[in-house]
Amino acid sequence: MREPLIQFKNVYKRFGENHVLNGTDLSIYKGEITTIIGKSGGGKSVLLKHIIGLLEQDSGTILFEGRSVSDMNKAEKKALKRKCSYMFQGTALFDSLTIYENIALPLKETTSLSDSEINRRVREKMEQLDLHEIDEKYPSQLSGGMKKRVALARALITDPEIVLFDEPTTGLDPIRKKAVHRMISDYQQKFGFTGVVISHDIPDIFNISQRVAMLNDGRVLFEGSQDELAMASDPAIKEFIQGMEIRHEKIDCIPSLAEKGKLTGEQAFALPGQTGFSIILLHLDNLNEITLSQGPGASKAILNSFVTKAHDCIRGTDSCFFYGQDGILILLPGLARDSAEIMCDRLISMINIGDILEKAPISNFCLFASASFAEAGSGNRPEEIIADSEFKQSKKYKLSFCK
Amino acid sequence: MLRLSTLISPLTALGRGTTFIVQEMGRIAMFFLRSFALIFYRPFQINKTMQQIYFVGAKSVFVICLTGAFTGMVLGLQGYYTLVKFGSTGFLGAAVALTLIRELGPVLTAIMVTGRAGSAMAAEVGIMRISEEIDALETMDINPIRFLVSPKLAAALISMPLLTALFDVVGILGGYLTGSVLLGISPGVYFMRIETSVIMDDVTGGFVKSVVFAAVIVTICCFQGYFTHTRADGFGAKGVSISTTSAVVISCVLILITDYVLTSFLL
DSSP states (O other), X not given: OOOOSEEEEEEEEEETTEEEEEEEEEEEOTTOEEEEEEXXXXXXXXXXXXXXXXXXXXXXXXXXTXXXXXXXXHHHHHHHHHHEEEEOTTOOOOTTSOHHHHHHHHHHXXXXXXXXXXXXXXXXXXXXXXXXXXXXXXXXXXXXXXXXHHHHHHXXXXXXXXXXXXXXXXTOOHHHHHHHHHHHHHHHHHHOOEEEEEOOOTTGGGGTOSEEEEEETXXXXXXXXXXXXXXXXXXXXXXXXXXXXXXXXXXXXXXXXXXXXXXXXXXXXXOXXXXXXXXXXXXXXXHHHHHHHXXXXXXXXXXXXXXXXXXXXXXXXXXEEEETTTEEEEEXXXXXXHHHHHHHHHHHHHOOXXXXXXXXXXXXXXXXXXXXXXXXXXTOXXXXXXXXXXXXXXXXXXXXXXX | OHHHHHHXXXXXXXXXXXXXXXXXXXXXXXXXXXHHHHHTSSSOOHHHXXXXXXXXXXXXXXHHHHHHHHHHHHHHHHHHHHHGGGTOGGGHHHHHHHIIIIIXXXXXXXXXXXXXXXXHHHHXXXXXXXXXXXXXXXXXXXXXXXIIIHHXXXXXXXXXXXXXHHXXXXXXXXXXXXXXXXXXXXXXHHHHHHHHHOOHHHHHHHHHHHHHHHHHHHHHHHHHHHTGGGOSSOOHHHHHHHHHHHHHHHHHHHHHHHHHHHHHHHO
């Protein structure tokens, strides 16, 4: 059996009354990228800070190569720290130093390399990360995405054995996101470092990681490979993964629809082998009233909640997408239009509007929804199917909510 | 039971308060000792120290000259109208010089440096703390105290005696301006009295004070910024603003308290 490089054993950590880690058990193996997923504010960054020694556990043990870090002497802890590198969520670049100085800092302060060698390494990293002509700029003069890449360059400049990435791609555009993922993967293959990545980029991040751990309420709910994660039966894991996938599909679905004339409905909606399908286009007609009275955050929360509830009510083979500012597109493979209408009635009756509006500070509100339907045969294009449903007479629903 | 707890609670609060103060003093002392010891840790941070000397010392020259000149001038005026009652205006030079060299020079220089450089140090270190820059230094195995505080301490220990000397000289010239140029005391008498009354112990005492004040300013200001995140009364930007205010207030109060203690030993 393989020996983990870093192992958390029943680790507890609390800040005041806030219990962040509640008996965390986690194993990180040498030469692998382990991705930690979980809800925001769930203690993922705290876990990472324990690895590098920025925080110390209240109880429990953290082992490095089988040895307790707490039992190590100062020199051993220092040696462990030198093996690690940390990329902060908020980049933590030094505002008063230039970009060049920021990247060169770890080499200047902790090594005896010559200035020319430091310069060569910094230039090389900047080149690899597409950071051109910004040497003399300061972090405040850069965009969020560029700051992330500078932070990444600084984290990798010392060629560390263990790299801890705290949300390395948050705030980056999809192209840069993929580039950063590719770079982490390439570097990992080239230098063989052990990586621990906190990320919400599901499922993209799984492409570069060998192991996945899910942290929930301070405990590791799941630990294993991506395939094992897909097979997991725990409802909390499913909910999290599905919740993430809904958001992800929202991004992928719309551009594929825009590729007019190139894809058929089955291809666009990834339904190989299906002979036909129906769609339900559900609009929350007066959601803008919530936007005007409570702000866009409240209406977005209601729409998110509605999609999550709808996702729970549909069949395993069905899919649910966001559509526009107030719409939901439900895809029902192998179902005729009439059956789609019945399905929609059932879905509306199953959704408890009280749960959805619970978080919005409103009372005596009626949410109106209208649904339109379309049936697609083999070869129909997605935009045709959606246009077909939009032009057809819609079915109106009234979802009253009083409190 | 109720009566007992009512009696005990003020004592408990007093005990907690005292324990907190003693602990805090211990932490500040440890912070100073670490910062001071790390000045001599190789390789020496000469560039950073020079930058701080420029910031703490050179950039304070104007404000020190200005305050020194007006302090000397007002001492000249006040001293003249006091001494004239006793017919001993000839002692004005000695009065101005001794007051400046022994007391006002080191104290006012320290207070001006606290306002100009100390507050900036507290804010800079505090912002670095809340933006995780200090954590980043730790993850890179760079000692944050050595990197941030030691050069500032070294620079203040070098700059403060020089600034105090400048304050004293400009103050004496300010006294000369009011005493001799405006009020007619003979310049020869003014400077001769300074020469005969000021002894080396006065100058040494003033410099000892300025060195101690330098240590107080840098330690308190950097300490307040460094532990901004542990404050219970403010987080983020508010925490930094409270830390900066506390740094200036505590430094000024400690300068005056230390001044009294040192004076009682030096006299």
